Amino acid sequence: MSENKKRNKQTAPAPLTLRGRLELRTFGKTTKSEHLGVYIVTEKGDYLIRPVGSNPFMDNPLLPFAGKTIEAKGRLNEYVFFAQSWVVIDDE
Structure with a gap:
C-alpha cells in the first residue's frame, strides 16, 4: 500500500x-x-471544477459565480479541475 502512495506522489499532475x-x-x-x-x-477545453477537498455531491462553492470569469490555480485530473484558489476577474 505504501508503494502505491509513493507512486501517486511521483505521478501527481x-x-x-x-x-x-x-x-x-x-x-x-x-x-x-x-x-x-x-x-x-x-x-484549451471545458473542465468540471470544484475546490480541493469538497464533496462532489454537495453544493459547489463556485456555484454563485456562474456566468463570471475566474482565474483558478489547482490541478487537473482527467476532466476535473481541483481548484486550490480562485479570483473573480472583472469583466470589462
Missing part, C-alpha cells in the same frame, strides 16, 4: 492556472450520479 468562464451544466446525464455541475470553459 503539475499545478497550473486556468482562466475561463464558469457555466452550469448537467453532469452524468442518465446516471444515478446526474447533478448540476460547475464547469470552467477555457480556450
Whole structure:
C-alpha cells in the first residue's frame, strides 16, 4: 500500500492556472450520479471544477459565480479541475 502512495506522489499532475468562464451544466446525464455541475470553459477545453477537498455531491462553492470569469490555480485530473484558489476577474 505504501508503494502505491509513493507512486501517486511521483505521478501527481503539475499545478497550473486556468482562466475561463464558469457555466452550469448537467453532469452524468442518465446516471444515478446526474447533478448540476460547475464547469470552467477555457480556450484549451471545458473542465468540471470544484475546490480541493469538497464533496462532489454537495453544493459547489463556485456555484454563485456562474456566468463570471475566474482565474483558478489547482490541478487537473482527467476532466476535473481541483481548484486550490480562485479570483473573480472583472469583466470589462
